[in-house]
Amino acid sequence: MRDGVTGKFRLVPRNEAVVSVFDSNFLVGDGIWEGIRANKGRVQFARDHINRLFQSAKAMYMDLGLTKRDLLELLHVTLDANGMNDEAAVHIRLVVSRGLKSTPYQNPSVNVGLPLITIIPEVKAVAVDMKSRGLRLATTWVRRGPPDVKDEQWNHISKATDIQACISANVMGVDEALMLDQRGFVKTCNSVNFFIVRGTEVWAPTKDNQMQGITRQKTIDVCKANGITVRELDFSLTEVYGADEAFCTGTFPSQIHVVEVDGRRIGNGKRGPVTQRIQELYQELVARDVSRTREEIAAEVEAERDLSFLRRLNGSVL
Structure with missing residues (x-):
């Protein structure tokens, strides 16, 4: 969990994980999420999932307070801590709440700090x-x-x-x-x-x-x-x-x-x-x-747009 007030990320046992009753998700359902697969410690289609999350955050006027690579690293840390790097079927629920509120009210103006980020990994596959x-x-x-x-x-x-x-x-x-x-x-x-x-x-x-x-x-x-x-x-x-x-x-x-x-x-x-x-x-x-290294996946996640198609169209070099 990444606390939006302190900015600290900590790993918490499942039965000890708690969220404040003043959290935006709990009070007004103000948050976004991603369902992600991981295979042998590699996040599947990481760029697509993280881009979609950031797009939803932008649409909701929500500053996540970290980079795309930073978020991927939090996923890696969580997988490592749970000893899931040999598992071929890990499902991750990545939940982002707008964060803590000073009082129950829908307006984000009463929010305190950055969004709360919660990562829940499970070994889970479709029943045969x-x-x-x-x-x-x-x-x-x-x-x-x-x-x-x-x-x-x-x-x-x-x-x-x-x-x-x-x-x-x-x-x-x-x-x-x-x-x-x-x-x-x-x-x-x-x-x-x-x-x-x-x-x-x-x-x-x-x-x-x-x-x-x-x-x-x-x-x-x-x-x-x-x-x-x-x-x-x-x-x-x-x-x-x-x-x-x-x-x-x-x-x-x-x-x-x-x-x-x-x-x-x-x-x-x-x-x-x-x-x-x-x-x-x-x-x-x-x-x-998922056959790529984590660093190769991370490099793709933070890469700029590929504009090579423009060179193919007009023969020029950008």
Whole structure:
């Protein structure tokens, strides 16, 4: 935990970790978070996750009080202290609260010091039976909102919309709730992103009204890099029901196939060949990413934008 008032970082046993009742997350749900994977002590897709966190912080007008490399180093220190450098399946919940308040009030003007940063690592993998069985989905009444209400691109601590959808899934007796946007097009699930396969094409809902999932984008990237046609577009439940395959993506599960939506079997009800191939390509990408040294990963995290494409466009040297 990085205390926002003292600026000190300390490692605390799980059963001794406490947060003040005057903390912004507790009082008004004012904070952001990231779900991150680590493999053998290497933070997976570190640049993408840390950039997304800093983008959310900037949108929320929140000064984290440290650099991107500093934050990565805190993740490394936590992994080392927990003896997790031989573990291939570590899930990290990185939570940032705006910090301590002098009194219960929503205005950040009463905050004291910098944000509180909490890092919670766990050895955790998707259950084998879930991975082999696949997911059952059902459409919920809970809709994804527009960015002028609560921008769904923020990984905000206030997850009330997704929690309501999750409760809806529990009531319906399925694994995840499939959520629509305000126009009725398929958008995302309550905790993972959603894709379908029709013929030779992979379809992804547009990024509007949903979390800018890193695994979602990496899935699109590996498709494009390996000759699999992927389209980002609006599509309806009718097109989902008639899909040949469907799958969900997320930092925790990577890709996991969908066998049923609203009681309709998807394809033959099993993991399809396109989904399987994407899983293989994605795992190859992960393996390349985490095979680097910590210093190589840190250098990428703090690197400036790559503007080499401009030289290719006009032949000039910047």
